[in-house]
Amino acid sequence: MVNPVRVVAVACAGLLLASCGVLGESAAGDAETDRQSTTLADAIGYPRQPDAAGLARAALATPLGGSPGFSVLLAEDLAHEGPEDPMARLVWRIHRDAYDSGWQKTPAFDACYEVDFDYYGAVAEPSRVACPEDATPVTPPPLPKRGIPSDFAPALETALGALPGTPGEAEARDAVAAALPAPRVDPVTGLASIPPRVLVHVRGGDVGVALSANTGGDGDCVMGRRVGGEVRVWSLDWRDLGPLEKPCTAEAALATS
Structure with missing residues (x-):
């Protein structure tokens, strides 16, 4: 008769050896690189990033990502339909130098991790994977600059002066937007700058305009x-803006004395 205890013990030993073989032969790493990778995946999952390049930028901006031994090897956008479907995949590498304390020696190794993200963060904890031999670190393109160029102020002044006596808000907004300079293209990255939001408020024949450099309204601002x-046009910077300072709104522009 077969001893059931021995069968269980042999089966468990077999599973242990198999799992050790998988990790030992194909995926280096230890408890510390596992912890670092889990912490990193949690950190870059929020604020939400629009794509794999955004996640890679967020990863490289962390203390771990800025260390000499870290690199992103893959930043891949995934086909998806809903916000809970995986939309991006990252693979990163953590290099660990050899360590010799005199009584303990640890060889150098490269630990690579793969993790998928949906729009809410990491789908699961990063998993160890074999590091590709010929991988080239990924350098994501920088984000377009959000500042408002200096030539927007004279363009806004001209647009305000050319408006009819009692324009509608939609008419005034379209006229101002059409008069603004086209977005500039960075010659290195090929990325166009983000145009400012055009906010307009009309009160009879009086018109207030605010050009906001970002969606939150708390970046650089040109008012007219x-x-x-x-006609009067002026600029505000981050020192002038904020919850306790001046808002970048068309109503505020019109109310300014």
Whole structure:
């Protein structure tokens, strides 16, 4: 009769050897690189990133990502339909130098991890994978600059002066947007700058305009107003803006004395 205890023990030993063989032969790493990778995946999952390049930028901006031994090897966008479907995959490498304390020696190794992300963060904990031999570190393109160029102010002044006596808000907004310079293209990256939001408020014949450099309205701002036929344009920077300071809104532009 077969001893059931021995069968269980042999089976468990076999599973242990198999799992050790998988990790030992194809995927280096240890408890510390596992912890680092899990922490990194959690950190870059929020704020939400729009694509794999955004996740790679976020990873490289962390303390781990900025260390000499870290590199992103793959940043791949995945076909998806809903927000809970995996939309991007990253593979990164953590290099560990050899360590010799005199009584303990640890050889150098490269630990690589793969993790998929949906729009809410990492789908699962990073998994160890074999490091590709010929991988080239990924350098994601920088984000387009959000500042408002200096030539927007005179363009806004001209647009305000050319508006009809009592324009509608949609008419004024379209006229201002059409008068602004085209987005500039970075000659190195080929990326166009992000155009500012055009906010307009009309009160009779008076018009207030705010050009906001980002969607939150708390970046650089150019304001303009036409009151009683007189046109004035001015700029605000981050020192002037914020919850306790001046808002970058068309209403604020029109109310400014």
